[in-house]
Amino acid sequence: MWQIFTRFLLLGLVSFGGPAAHIGYFRRVFVQEQKWLDESQYAAIVALCQFLPGPGSSQVGFSLGYHRAGLAGAVAAFAGFTLPSFILMYVLARFGLAYGSAPLMLAVIDGLKLLAVVVVADAVLGMARQYCQQRLTVTIALVTAVILLLFPYPFMQLLLLSLAAVAGRYYCRLPANDAAPAAVSLRWWPLLLFCLLLLVPLGGSGLWRIFADFYQTGALVFGGGHVVLPLLQSRVAEGMEYDVFLSGYALAQAVPGPMFSLAAFLGAELWQSSPLWGALVATLAIFMPGFLLVLVFNGNWQSLVQRPAIGAAVAGVNGAVVGLLLSALYQPVFVSAVQQPWQMAMVLLGVLLLRIWKLPLLVLILLFVAVPVAVLLVG
Known part of the structure; x- marks a missing residue:
């Protein structure tokens, strides 16, 4: 458990760049370096989490922890990956923004954003080589990227993934597999708990109201952290000044780890008599729906993928996921990180060191x- 927690904690400290970067970091560390699972198993997990509501990259991390050590490993992975952003958002809510806007801190953040460009680029190249070996899957990947770049609407991602699944189901050619697929037995208790908590009335007050608002928001979010803003605004923004709400959203994009850590900031603001409890309840509530749905399918997903029809559909989805990562590589990852020639030079150097020379991620x-901090001090 401790190994799982510490590895995810390290990633939680440096994983800037949003869900696409997180998927790249997870693949680099747990597939290529630690070899906890192979490429096909990882792709199946990513495909599943793209279809479920909730924070997609955090669900991937939760699934990796579950794959490694069951439910306790899943909890350890979630705690490690979320803890840094939770602490940062809570501290900023309680004590202001002075430290977060210090020049040295901004230089460190700029450097880690550049590294996110490198990691996402590496993930796109690696996953394209692995999952885009047919003309159809290459087409799905590139068409997905084109459409998302031109029409970056929240519903578009889910629509394209669904269409890719249909195209894969009917047109993807998979290698023959004579082995009989394993029996599938879904876990019903997480699904029952998911539904029961979804029926919690929005009335009431205090921590119960905070839990209900954030849980139902987490159960309805498809398409990643950016979609959570309008849903949270409609549910909880009335309890605080709108400028404070928008400040929390901006901060969530500037800290490492999942954007759903915005819940820690908002929970602390909403329950000022005991802000730590407010932050904890809001954070657990917004992540819980997605994690319960992961538990419903996770232990049986590999068995489902062995079935020819589902395997072909997942092959189409994997192509779409490559396109999704490709579009995210440009917006928001590249656009938010690279504005000057030396930054582009750093990205190219990072791709060389990571992909060709296989330098450990910690060295990178x-x-x-170090480089952005040196530029700041010299300039």
Whole structure:
């Protein structure tokens, strides 16, 4: 458990760049370096989490922890990956923004954003080589990227994934597999708990109201952290000044880890008599629906993928996921990180060191933190 927690904690400290970058970091560390699972198993997990409501990259991390050590491993992975952003958002809600806007801190953040460009680029290249080996899957990937770049609407991602599943189901050619697929037995208790908590009335007050608002928001969010803003605004923004709400959203994009850590900031603001409890309840509530649905399918997903029809559909979805990562590589990852020639040079150097020379991720983290800090001090 401790190994799982510490590895995800390290990633939680440096994983800037949003869900696409997180998927790249997870693949680099747990598939290529630690070899906890193979590429096909990882792709199946990513495909499943793209279709479920909730924070997609955090669900992938939760699934990786579950794959490694069951439910306790899943909880350890979630705690490690979320803890840094939770602490940062809670501290900023309680004590202001002075430290977060210090020049040295901004330089460190800029460097880690550049590293996120490198990691996402590496993930796109690696996953394209693995999952885009047919003309159809290449087409799905590139068409998905084109459409998402031109029409970056929240519903578009889910629509394209669904269409890719249909196209894969009928047109993807998979290698023959004579083995009989394993029996599938879904876990019903997480699904029952998911539904029961979804029926919690929105009335009431105090921590119960905070839990209900954030749980139902987490159960309805498809398409990643950016979609959570309008839903939370309609449910909880009335309890605080609108400028405070928008400040929390902006901060959530500037800290590492999942954007759903915005819940920690909002929970602390909403329950000022005991802000730590407010932050904890809001954070657990917004992540819980997605994690319960992961538990419904996770232990049986590999068995389902062995079935020819579902396997072909997942092959189409994997192509769409590559396109999704490709579009995210440009917006928001590249656009938010690269504005100057030396930054582009750093990205190219990082791709060389990571993909060709196979430098450990920790070495790259130190390099990408040191260079922007040196530029700040020299300039």
